[in-house]
């Protein structure tokens with residue numbers, strides 16, 4: 299049986315994940331590119347008869363919300379894409395919403411997740427970052443592209459294998475757009491990641507390929523991109539081959555210098571490293587001589603600040619799972635005898651070492667820390683944990699695990715470090731009740 303691919307829908311509340319909830323004949327439809335209260339015509343993108351819910355993109359706005367604005371990126375605009383018979387690329391799914399309204403929506407979603415999954419009632423404000431541009435563009439220092447069958451830089455339609463060639467990326471910092479990589483043909487390459495370091499540091503272009511070692515075409519490609527470092531990366535084997543310049547970029551935050559290798563983690567918004575470091579230090583109240591752990595430490599962003607705060611009589615246990623990021627951390631914290639860099643999974647390191655701590659910083663990936671890690675943290679003797687999170691749902695679940703161990707949620711700040719997307723970043727303090 300076939301269904302009408304388009305429906306007229308009245309849009310209900312926002313839901314976590316970048317969509318709003320609508321109902322049609324009793325069935326829930328998650329609608330992207332709409333706003334609460336709008337009436338839209340929506341194109342169904344997933345609509346199996348026996349599915350619990352359907353998905354749709356709003357492609358024609360019948361009654362717009364007062365918070366609706368023109369999308370700053372035509373390729374990510376569902377209405378314009380719909381006119382071309384394509385779907386918008388992912389990555390700017392809130393671009394049709396005025397910036398302060400984006401933050402209000404995110405605050406509602408955060409509070410709802412915290413209440414439902416964390417059992418904590420808390421009104422939340424999502425803060426703009428201090429030097430945010432008025433249009434919310436030009437902030438991404440890390441961008442990943444797919445490469446289509448013709449070798450052109452592309453991005454995926456949301457939840458689809460379909461690739462749409464791109465000719466700009468308005469969320470990226472200007473130095474990335476100026477490279478105009480879309481003019482090149484990336485033969486033999488499956489994806490291209492670009493990292494822009496701090497200041498005048500030259501960007502790194504990472505060519506994702508299964509060719510190991512990279513062939514002549516890829517080497518020629520590296521020669522054709524002036525003013526950048528180029529490396530080839532095979533995610534299957536983890537091998538990183540220098541093609542030109544360096545295999546890493548330099549980042550400078552608050553007087554600390556960090557080397558970040560091509561495939562290593564670094565916060566995406568150009569202001570995020572400073573904003574988050576400041577919020578972590580504000581939340582932690584560490585004094586010289588304290589024993590602190592930085593869990594999920596990446597290249598050592600928070601470790602460096604914690605080591606400085608704790609001084610030579612303090613100690614920082616810095617744990618990171620990725621061997622490449624941990625190698626970076628080792629180099630970045632070289633010579634700081636109070637820092638112990640450990641490469642390994644947080645759950646295993648805490649189980650094996652059973653450290654005695656005064657405080658813990660944790661910044662887990664999107665999936666959160668989980669019950670076992672939370673239980674281990676609450677058993678270290680720490681008087682506080684500062685939890686940096688990029689996902690309100692996993693954060694809220696972990697808050698409930700902390701509560702089960704007798705800890706409560708203290709201060710909470712949420713930052714709009716991903717304008718024009720549904721993502722946000724929070725820094726919370728948890729303490730024994």
Ligand SMILES: C[S@@+](CC[C@H](N)C(=O)[O-])C[C@H]1O[C@@H](n2cnc3c(N)ncnc32)[C@H](O)[C@@H]1O
Pocket residue numbers: 563564565594595596597598599600617618619620623642643644645661662663
């Ligand atoms: C959100 S990043 C935070 C990095 C760092 N705090 C920063 O701000 O630059 C999460 C980090 O956790 C690491 N990671 C993910 N799962 C892990 C695990 N189970 N144990 C240890 N590290 C893990 C990832 O490699 C990544 O570097």
